[in-house]
Amino acid sequence: MPTDIHDHLPLKPVDLEILLALADKDRHGYGLVQAVSEHTNNLIVLDPGNLYRVIKRLLESSLVAETGRKPSDDAAGERRRYYGLTPLGGRVLAAELDRLRRLVNATATRAVARRLAP
């Protein structure tokens, strides 16, 4: 597995959303679906199949790790598998956000945005 964070950049939009959702706390599968759709104003509503394909990919590249099974508060105490950000995942997320920030703030980008603005 590559440990250099730049090997992981740029992140796919869905991967970025998942990492963002895990940044503030550990979540289980459905928690991730909810967080992502809230955060994107229902632009991205994940189905279980694609959700776990992404999770599998993020697990394999060690950006995300399982943080154990806990009773969830919303599903009558059923035990769910929770996921959290790994230290590497945190660093990659930070680097990606930094990359995006610099992209958005770049002078050329701003000029384009001004020109296209309604």
Added chain:
Amino acid sequence: MTRAAAPRFFRWLLALFPQTFREVYGPDMSDVFVDQLRATRARDGRAGVIRLWLRTGLRMSTAALSEHRASQATLRTRLPIVEDLIADLRLTRRSLRHSPLFTVVAVGALSLGVGAVATIFSSMNAIVLRPLPGTTDGARLVGIDRRSPDWSEGVSASHNFYRYIRDRSQSLDAVAVWSRVPLTIASGSESLAVGGNIVSPNYFDVLGLRPAAGRFFAADTNNTEPVVVVSHRFWQTRLNASPEAVGQSVTVNGRPYRLIGVADEGFSGVFTPVRVDAWVLTSAQPHVKPSRDLGDAPWFWMFGRLADGMDADRARTELAGLTATWAAPGGPDQFTRYSSIRLVPLTGLPDDARQAILGFGGMLLGAAALVLLIAGANVSSLFAARATTKQREMGLRTALGARRSRLVRQLLTESLTVFGLGAGGGVLVAWAATSALERLPIPGDSGLFLELSPDLRVAAFAIFVSLVAGLAFGLGPALRGASHSPGGLLRDSSRGSSGRRSRLTKVLIVGQLAGSLVLLAVAGVFIRALSHGATLDVGFSVEDVSTAAFTTEAYGFNESQGQRFFTDIRGSLERAPGVASVSFSNFIPLAATASGTTVNVNGARTSIRSGIVDTGYFTTLGIPLVAGRDFAGDDTATAPRVAVVNDTFAAQVWPNSAAIGNSFAMGEVRVTVVGVVRSIKHSTLDEPDGPFAYFPMSQRWQSGQTVFVRATPGSIGATDAIRTAVREAALHVPTPHVTRLADEITVAVFPQRVAAIVTGVLGASGLLLASAGLYGVLAFVVSTRSREIGVRMALGARPSDVLHMVVGDGLRLAGIGVIIGLAGAVAATRVASAYLLGARAFDVPTFAAVTVILFVVAGLASYLPARQAASTDPLNALRAD
């Protein structure tokens, strides 16, 4: 849609994923989906749930494909065919997304069609096709019927015959027997009447069932303590699913039994529609069924499990040989006529009922298939219309170098996807429709219940049907869609509709209209049959008569206690206000409970049916006495044996003399006829009258009797009087379930009612599809003819002329559809005529009515596009292009 069913459909989607992926993430994916379902239902209701299903189904299948590809990519090179498929699916998804109306209409129509077929198939599957639920390797279980050599008549197995077969058969691993026995189980202060089975100790093991709690009978072969196993349902509803209840003592028929186990959830005995809540051992027979024995009395159903490597034919040959020896004259058995064996699959119904339901279900399946054809034709014309609008795209792609096979494949992928979604929708429709059918009240106190919901087999069937329909109806438009020379198409896109294509579309519409007319006509004759059935003279009067069934053996009574019980009830009912007359019998007319027997008159054997009745029976049911007398108090057990026969019996046996005073033989007993009554209907409304003999209860006492109480007209009915009488006679007897005789006998028209409802719904669906199709075609025609219409109006045609022209087009199509449909309806109703209770299959008023309905609907469907055409502004129409 219930919570429990959702994951099952979802599991089928999971099955598409690679196994390793499924094993790791499957359960979590189910959890997520269940949560999504719950949230969507709360937020967007049913429509949202359907959208979620469709979206999830589509996305999960592509996700599964991609995951397969990803796992393959690590192993070997990618397969081009999979690559193309994924690309096609992506294109399909995009293209369907861009025309949501088309997608919704097409998928909706197919869901209806596939749903109709899957609903009927699911019901038949549940009743007659699938092995018993809960059993292990149920396909190797066989029912063993002892029959006469030509299989026309049968006899139940005696316990001795069972032991004989069990000890000698090599072809069967094991053999078990069971019989029905009504039981009363007391828990606390409450007594409860339940359907019970009395079974051999190996019963559950031969079926391969596992207990939900406790254990089964295997260890009790030599145990003297009476034991009982209860159903999962009983354990849950009556014992609060308490694990402590297992091992406790419960009172069965007045005596303590140890409750040793709970049967598997969903298991309800070998005949699934009959609710069974408790099982006791054959060793309990002297207590729960003292009127029978474990010797030569034939009262058991027998089944076995085929030995490894043994097929049913070889087993049958062996068992038939054994039976011939057993039944040989001078042998151990008195039923020498029944020297053969028939083996039937053990699927939850006696074989005769199974055959009848297969025939009846086959007819309904044909009706459902017609709806699917209509839906397929409908979608086919949608695809054709769509192909017209996509000609430009196809032409462009051909011009850019796409091979024709590639285009056909993409178009076919698109139609198969739509049909695949239709299959998914169809399973959902079937799921909803079967749960509606399950709730259809089954008449009478029959203790019947049905579990019809679809299983994996139904889903596979729906997908298969859908794919076949997709190929049949999708291939044509796909081939034509891809068969254009690029040059012509790019040059002229606006006048793309060729005459040939619109002619084909019209043929499809006429077919749909004709198909719906056939369905409506069949539904119409079934409704006629129902009302006809209500007017048939059954020969007795059902108004004001209430009934309730009792089994004194189930209350722990011996014969004299039982007799006293019935005498007490009778006395107290006769004193009750509002009661005109009271009697008892061991059967209910038209509820299919009378038994058959053979009598010997002057040396000639005659098959008759018979029943046992108490005094006053004919008065209570209003059956006129034609000659002689009713039974009386002096027809006691020691007096000469007497009978009352119906007029058919009398006319058939003694055509030239009076029946009164003549006699016939039943076995060793001579019976003298003392009365003749009018014939009544006993099992079906349209049966020919057959010979029937009534015997007095006082000479052949029965522990199972039904009370009949005729209330004086205008009184409040006899329910309370019956309950009070029972409470006064014996406190611990469960409160009887009192029904009106009128309700009991509606079981005789139950198949007609089911057929009327099912074909009615199918006919309405067909008409809906056909009229939507007609509307679509006319709207399309109007849009392509807008130029012509504009010219006409510019030349002075009034809007009403245009209206007439377009509506006339629609009605002309409907007219052709009606002519073809009527011909089809004549043929179809003839197939149904076996179930019409003597109502005419070719019924002019019915046919006229459905024709009018079809024309009205077709007129409406034409009116909407016609109005649009009539409002055409000639200037705009001419200026376009």
